[in-house]
Amino acid sequence: MEFIAHSLDLAMFAAACVVLMLGFPVAFTLAGVALAFALIGWVVGAFDMTFLSAFPQRIFGTMTNEVLIAVPLFIFMGVMLERSKVAEELLDTMGRMLGSVHGGLGIAVSIVGALLAASTGIVGATVVTMGLLSLPSMLKRGYSSELACGSIAAAGTLGQIIPPSIVLVILGDQLSNAYQKAQLDMGIFSPETISVGDLFAGALLPGLMLVGFYILYQVVVAIINPSAAPSIPKEDNPGVTFSEVTNALLPPILLILSVLGSILGGIATPTEAASVGAVGAILLAGYRLGGKRNWPIVLAAVALVFLLFLTANMDLRVARNDIPHWDMIAIYGAAICLALLAWGIISALLRVFRDGILVAVMQGTTQVTAMVFVIVIGASLFSLVFRGLGGEEMIHAALKDIPGGAIGAIIAVMLLMFVLGFFLDFLEIVFVVVPMVAPVLLQLEMPNGEPMSPVWLGIMMAMNLQTSFLTPPFGFALFYLRGVAPPSVRTSQIYRGIIPFVFIQIFGLLLLWYIPSLAIWLPSLIYG
Structure with missing residues (x-):
């Protein structure tokens, strides 16, 4: 019985992962598993039911959190831009403008992916939209299936890292709470705070860096293997006028x-x-x-x-x-x-x-927003019960004892989040994993020996999850693209096409690891 009491926290986390992978709804899985293990813990004497009395206050705290109001507003913005065919106009205009050069369509996909990421911030919608609009055109023009699929999937995930991103809004809220808790644990009773604006500023340079790497890869492929990224013959490419470019690009850029x-x-x-x-x-x-x-x-x-x-x-x-x-x-x-x-x-x-656009936009916004906040409530109950079972102390001790000290702890958490990204959506990871590990990590040092920056940690987590969502065989972006790709494109071609972009992502992560100022410099410049 004593062994059961001491292992309930790990068993609870494992049970939640298994039930989620079986396909049960996320919010009800988190809340249901939490209640089941709370009862088991109470029976074996490992859980005090008075912990659950804090649950209503947590829900009230979520209801009164002004930062989270940004979530439905950004979702509305993204769905409205998606349904109003802004993405379609952007892709068509950029494709005609750059199509006359080798690799031009791939470069256009990367640029439009960045603009849509900054406009919508919804990964699935971006991948599906560009897959439906760009993939048939690229294949028709003679692009290799691997390059076309890799370009679209990679550009579609930029919504994870390029602000304004829903991921960064939610991650910023969770990291703000974790940062204050970490400082209180260190005896700092006038803790500093971080804001979503800090994360937005910190993510800007790494996000643009990834876009630059994607474009550079397209250029290199076009030079080494022109047949994989052919240009559009002049007779098939009517080109664009300055007015068309202005009408397609200027409004979204001004909005961003x-x-x-x-x-x-x-x-x-x-x-x-x-x-x-x-x-x-x-x-x-x-x-x-x-x-x-x-x-x-x-x-x-x-x-x-x-x-x-x-x-x-x-x-x-x-x-x-x-x-x-x-x-x-x-x-x-x-x-x-x-x-x-x-x-x-x-x-x-x-x-x-x-x-007929407004009704569809309101329905889509309501569905996604309801999903997000029901998951918030379920994750809140899950983390509350997990703490009551001693999970927080277990994680703290495990990270402190990992070989390699602070660096080993950061690498272990990044690997855990990377693997979980194969099976769980970013919402579950941000709401369940981040509150558990971030207060411990924020008390450690960065690889350069300086005190841990919550902005750097947040951008590392966001880029890590973005890489996970691209990595075969379980990356979510690949499933989205497979769902809209024509039957002539094999799944193995999608996987082969994305591998170079996964290496680009890993290279970007390594640069951010060794040069933390990529994430820290701009927030320090703007906010001091």
Whole structure:
């Protein structure tokens, strides 16, 4: 009986993994396994049921967490851009612009993947969209199946690492809690905090670095083996006009700059910036459906940018006794901008509603958001019971005793997350594994001997999971692509095509390991 009591924490974790791999719903698996092991622990005297009294407070803490409001807003932004055919227009325009050079279609896929990652942040949707749109075109133009599949799958997973990413929003919230707990455990009773904005800034350079490596690989393949990445004959490629490039690229780029710029510039919190992204996605969808009568939406977009400028440079508070003359002018200007913005949003919403897009977007957003937050509740109960069974102390002791000290502990956690990424989605890993291991890791040192940076650790985890989702034979991105690839493309070709990109990912991880400033420099520059 004593042996059972001491091994319940490990058995609980193993049981959750087995049940999840059997295909049961994630949220109910986590909560059900937790309740079952809580009862078993209570029977054998290894669990105190008073632990469960903290569960309602945890749910209330999730409900009142303003950071997590960004999740449904970013999901809405991504689904709206996906359903309004922005990705299709981007791929078509970039393909025609770069198709006349060897490897041009592959380079276009990498660039569009980066833009969609920064616009949507939804990995599955990006892989499926680009697989449906780009793969048939690349195969028709004579691209090797391996290169085409590898390029699409790798570009589709950039949503894990390029901000604004839902993964980084959730990971930032979990790491913030873990960082404060780690500092309290070290006797620091005025702990520092990290924000989602820190992770966004830290992920920017590593994400762009990966995009650069993908493009470099496409160029090298085109030089070494031109037949694997042929150019499109001029008679088959009508080319693009400057107006077409501007209409396809400029709106998404402006939307990305508005969201990221408002966060990195300190104008808005990630939650506020997510609302800017949602509004921008509505305007962009309405703009694409509006034909020539787009001036209400154009005025609304200009008003949105002007509002961001006024917010950054003027004090717009009206509940003051003494309001300076220029502030009052700015307040009136902001009111006019809000009226123009409301007019543009209503106009855009009517267009997407008449086109049948709005209902589908709201249904998709609600489904994904409900899934995320039910998993949050299930994971919260799971981690609570796991701690009550002594799992936290077990993990702490195990990581402290691993050969190699801090470096060995970090490598062990990264390997564990990499393997779990074969079977579990990022939500389960972030909500279950990160709260258990991060408080211990954040008390250790980085490989360069400096105190552990939560930003560096978070970016390492995100890039590690991205690599796991690409690695054969279990990578999620490969399953998404297999589902939309034509029958002529064999699964073995998809696996062979992705292997070079997996090595690129590993190389990127090693660079980040040995050069932590890739993740730390930009947040330090922006936020000090």
